[in-house]
Amino acid sequence: MSPDRIVGxxxxxxxxxxxxxxxxxPVVIPGDDGxxxxxxxxxxxxxxxxxxxxxxxxxxTETPERAVYSIKRLMGRGVDDxxxxxxxxPFRLAEDLQPGEVLRIKLGDKTFTPPEISAxxxxxxxxxxxRFFGAPVSKAVVTVPAYFNDAQRQSxxxxxxxAGLEVLRLVxxxxxxxxxxxxxxxxxxxxxxxxxxxxxxxxxxxxLLDGIFEVIATNGDTHLGGDDIDNLLITIAxxxxxxxxxxxxxxxxxxxxxxxxxVIEAKIALSSQPSAKLDVELPGGKRYLREITRVQFEQLIQxxxxxxxxxxxxxxxxxxxxxxxxxxIVLVGGSTxxxxxxxxxxxxxxxxxxxxxxxxxxxxxxxxVQANILGGGSEATENMLLLDVTPLSLGIEVAGGVTDKIILxxxxxxxxATQHYTTQVDGQxxxxxxxxxxxxxxxxxxxxxxxxxxxxxxxxxxxxxxxEVKFLIDANGILHVSxxxxxxGKESEIQVQPSYGLTDEQVESMILDSFDSxxxxxxxxxVIEARNEAATILAALDKGxxxxxxxxxxxxxxxxxxxxxxxxxxxxxxxxxxxIRKAIDALNQGTTRLAELMMDSAVSxxxxxxxMDEADMGEGPTAPHPVAKAEFE
Amino acid sequence: xxxxHFCEACxxxxxxxxxxxFTFFGLPRKLNLDVAALEKDFYELSRKLHPDLxxxxxxxxxxxxxxxxxxxxxxxxxxxxxxxxTQYLLKLEGVELEEQSKSATEQxxxxxxxxxxxxxxxxLEEVFELNMxxxxxxxxxxxxxxxxxxxxxIGRQKLELEEKQEALLRELQxxxxxxxxxxxxxxxxxxxxxxxxRQERDKMVDLLNRRNYIRNLVRDVNEVxxx
Numbered sequence: 105m106s107p108d109r110i111v112g113x114x115x116x117x118x119x120x121x122x123x124x125x126x127x128x129x130p131v132v133i134p135g136d137d138g139x140x141x142x143x144x145x146x147x148x149x150x151x152x153x154x155x156x157x158x159x160x161x162x163x164x165t166e167t168p169e170r171a172v173y174s175i176k177r178l179m180g181r182g183v184d185d186x187x188x189x190x191x192x193x194p195f196r197l198a199e200d201l202q203p204g205e206v207l208r209i210k211l212g213d214k215t216f217t218p219p220e221i222s223a224x225x226x227x228x229x230x231x232x233x234x235r236f237f238g239a240p241v242s243k244a245v246v247t248v249p250a251y252f253n254d255a256q257r258q259s260x261x262x263x264x265x266x267a268g269l270e271v272l273r274l275v276x277x278x279x280x281x282x283x284x285x286x287x288x289x290x291x292x293x294x295x296x297x298x299x300x301x302x303x304x305x306x307x308x309x310x311x312l313l314d315g316i317f318e319v320i321a322t323n324g325d326t327h328l329g330g331d332d333i334d335n336l337l338i339t340i341a342x343x344x345x346x347x348x349x350x351x352x353x354x355x356x357x358x359x360x361x362x363x364x365x366x367v368i369e370a371k372i373a374l375s376s377q378p379s380a381k382l383d384v385e386l387p388g389g390k391r392y393l394r395e396i397t398r399v400q401f402e403q404l405i406q407x408x409x410x411x412x413x414x415x416x417x418x419x420x421x422x423x424x425x426x427x428x429x430x431x432x433i434v435l436v437g438g439s440t441x442x443x444x445x446x447x448x449x450x451x452x453x454x455x456x457x458x459x460x461x462x463x464x465x466x467x468x469x470x471x472x473v474q475a476n477i478l479g480g481g482s483e484a485t486e487n488m489l490l491l492d493v494t495p496l497s498l499g500i501e502v503a504g505g506v507t508d509k510i511i512l513x514x515x516x517x518x519x520x521a522t523q524h525y526t527t528q529v530d531g532q533x534x535x536x537x538x539x540x541x542x543x544x545x546x547x548x549x550x551x552x553x554x555x556x557x558x559x560x561x562x563x564x565x566x567x568x569x570x571x572e573v574k575f576l577i578d579a580n581g582i583l584h585v586s587x588x589x590x591x592x593g594k595e596s597e598i599q600v601q602p603s604y605g606l607t608d609e610q611v612e613s614m615i616l617d618s619f620d621s622x623x624x625x626x627x628x629x630x631v632i633e634a635r636n637e638a639a640t641i642l643a644a645l646d647k648g649x650x651x652x653x654x655x656x657x658x659x660x661x662x663x664x665x666x667x668x669x670x671x672x673x674x675x676x677x678x679x680x681x682x683x684i685r686k687a688i689d690a691l692n693q694g695t696t697r698l699a700e701l702m703m704d705s706a707v708s709x710x711x712x713x714x715x716m717d718e719a720d721m722g723e724g725p726t727a728p729h730p731v732a733k734a735e736f737e
Numbered sequence: 738x739x740x741x742h743f744c745e746a747c748x749x750x751x752x753x754x755x756x757x758x759f760t761f762f763g764l765p766r767k768l769n770l771d772v773a774a775l776e777k778d779f780y781e782l783s784r785k786l787h788p789d790l791x792x793x794x795x796x797x798x799x800x801x802x803x804x805x806x807x808x809x810x811x812x813x814x815x816x817x818x819x820x821x822x823t824q825y826l827l828k829l830e831g832v833e834l835e836e837q838s839k840s841a842t843e844q845x846x847x848x849x850x851x852x853x854x855x856x857x858x859x860x861l862e863e864v865f866e867l868n869m870x871x872x873x874x875x876x877x878x879x880x881x882x883x884x885x886x887x888x889x890x891i892g893r894q895k896l897e898l899e900e901k902q903e904a905l906l907r908e909l910q911x912x913x914x915x916x917x918x919x920x921x922x923x924x925x926x927x928x929x930x931x932x933x934x935r936q937e938r939d940k941m942v943d944l945l946n947r948r949n950y951i952r953n954l955v956r957d958v959n960e961v962x963x964x
Binding site for chain 2: 273314474478479487491515516577578
């Protein structure tokens with residue numbers, strides 16, 4: 105087993121998965137509940153311990169104020185961006201948020217930033233992989249929506265760092281899917297990947313040629329997905345209950361969650377059935393009953409799924425291709441199971457889409473393929489290379505608040521651009537630069553990535569300084585900036601202040617925080633291990649009591665053992681692992697003579713002319729021994 | 738000669754040499770270019786320089802791989818597209834196309850006037866009429882009306898403009914032959930006068946400006962039609 109095994113992770117809006125390359129094909133690693141999908145839900149239990157995945161789902165309805173889902177929608181975003189989201193999602197923001205600060209979500213009375221919540225999901229996946237391999241995992245390839253901007257990508261990388269994972273590469277989800285598809289089919293041609301997930305939509309058009317996966321164009325919407333369908337149905341249900349039953353449940357977290365579960369179930373059922381029933385128990389003993397037909401459902405969701413049309417057309421236009429020139433269409437994301445979505449794709453590309461890949465798993469499988477390539481490759485991935493693009497144009501603000509685009513969208517990454525600046529007044533020491541991402545003409549309509557100052561320009565007359573600034577987008581789609589004053593050759597100091605991101609120091613402190621809770625995890629593990637050990641020693645004692653050696657103990661010795669046994673049984677159910685250990689040690693000490701006697705009887709049996717093999721070793725030294733230390737992983 | 742990107746002996750990525758895009762691919766500074774061969778070269782170099790394939794190398798090599806790979810992508814992007822290639826070559830020849838456009842923008846802004854587009858004289862009449870029609874259609878759309886005859890007329894003119902754009906590209910390609918011939922003569926040891934060089938350059942700058950003008954016009958037409 106390679107010590108630096110790299111896993112592939114799909115950190116999804118609704119579900120997350122971890123996969124790795126087993127021999128020549130990628131496989132998903134299941135969790136301890138046997139499920140391949142870890143729901144992207146995080147909750148705090150009554151002891152303020154984080155609970156992740158399926159275990160956290162019940163908290164959504166039982167203690168909604170202590171649970172959060174779809175956190176991906178908040179990654180790399182500011183307070184102003186999420187106002188619309190907050191109408192539909194039961195997220196509770198910290199009250200003391202300052203404008204420009206990274207969001208913090210309240211779970212119970214604690215607050216967490218989105219990267220910290222994502223980190224908890226990543227850590228769960230890391231643990232699943234570690235349990236599967238029986239070895240530590242510290243490196244990963246993590247997927248992100250292709251249309252994620254710099255801040256959203258940086259947040260995802262931060263989440264990895266907080267979780268103790270080195271994120272070797274961020275891969276765009278549709279591109280990852282194409283890797284899994286290409287590995288499978290080994291065919292050349294033009295492929296379109298239509299990825300409609302829980303919260304995001306991406307369309308990517310790729311050229312596959314002899315192992316090169318070259319993205320030609322990508323487009324999307326980072327706030328469009330199954331969640332929007334759910335929210336629409338929830339809104340209708342809440343209107344219904346208000347209108348028909350006179351119940352205003354909008355502020356009732358538990359009821360909203362119950363309705364949410366019901367509409368999701370109905371949505372899924374409608375992909376295979378002509379109609380579905382909603383039946384939700386409401387507070388006050390009332391019920392919400394409604395039947396929804398597929399025809400009604402399709403009419404309702406039409407405006408939502410129509411929002412994928414614009415990005416698809418734009419991607420085709422950017423690629424300079426007509427729909428007929430697309431050879432294959434790959435569907436990714438749970439929402440592509442909806443027949444109406446499939447019909448739309450068929451209409452857009454004049455072709456039947458591929459449906460033989462599991463749309464929930466294909467991204468994680470592709471991430472595992474990319475992890476394998478980064479790790480040096482194997483026979484299956486030989487010659488495979490991904491050439492991805494930046495989804496959004498990079499620009500800088502120039503006079504008049506206009507965006508001057510310096511790296512255009514759909515440029516293959518890594519990509520760079522060099523700009524020259526000078527000073528406006530004599531002796532000017534600083535030049536301020538505002539970096540933007542987006543397609544709009546005006547800076548105010550683009551996304552602010554960072555503002556920074558070129559500092560320490562040597563004193564010169566106005567216009568003499570010549571500062572060269574290099575902007576480089578790396579293979580993760582993340583921007584790096586460096587600058588040099590060319591006349592003096594002086595390297596300028598650059599402080600890139602992310603507009604919506606965590607600073608290095610903040611991330612650093614969060615890693616420490618998670619170490620603290622690692623301490624907590626450690627404590628819990630210790631309790632479990634001590635209990636297991638106690639169970640083993642008690643079982644061994646039971647066996648010892650049935651052995652002939654037991655009869656050779658004095659009544660006093662037996663009494664002492666019984667007392668210690670009782671003490672261990674009493675303390676075993678408590679959370680104090682040190683107390684359990686103490687009781688185990690005491691019992692170990694107290695049963696030393698019993699152990700010796702058992703050993704003696706085994707040996708004497710052997711001496712009576714039998715070989716060790718034939719001797720009845722049943723209750724002898726090979727059986728669990730009160731003195732023997734139990735072994736744990 | 739192509740610039741050295743990786744060690745011939747050990748295959749390790751080398752720091753990028755400060756070269757122009759033509760030299761990066763080992764190409765002469767000519768404008769006619771075999772794009773298929775360029776693509777093949779691009780893929781081949783990507784297989785050696787891309788960060789994904791150097792992920793296990795030392796940090797210095799990874800840094801060089803990132804620099805080299807971005808230079809490769811930048812160079813490929815500039816050279817594969819005929820217009821960008823011409824613009825890039827003209828820039829190497831000292832023509833500041835962008836600067837011209839920028840300073841015009843700034844001038845216009847400081848004087849509070851709209852940026853003055855140099856209308857090619859032979860288009861003057863047509864453009865004037867088209868702008869009138871576009872304005873009329875904008876007004877109609879605002880009122881919620883559509884005049885099919887007007888839309889058809891504008892659509893017809895758009896097609897004409899697109900044809901002109903194509904024609905300009907062909908004309909530009911003819912200039913490429915002139916330019917490449919000149920470079921070839923120079924390589925053969927024949928001195929080229931500064932005047933001849935400047936004339937060839939200016940002709941291409943003029944064609945690019947005209948094409949740019951028409952492209953913007955087509956964009957405006959599309960905006961109004963799709964509104």
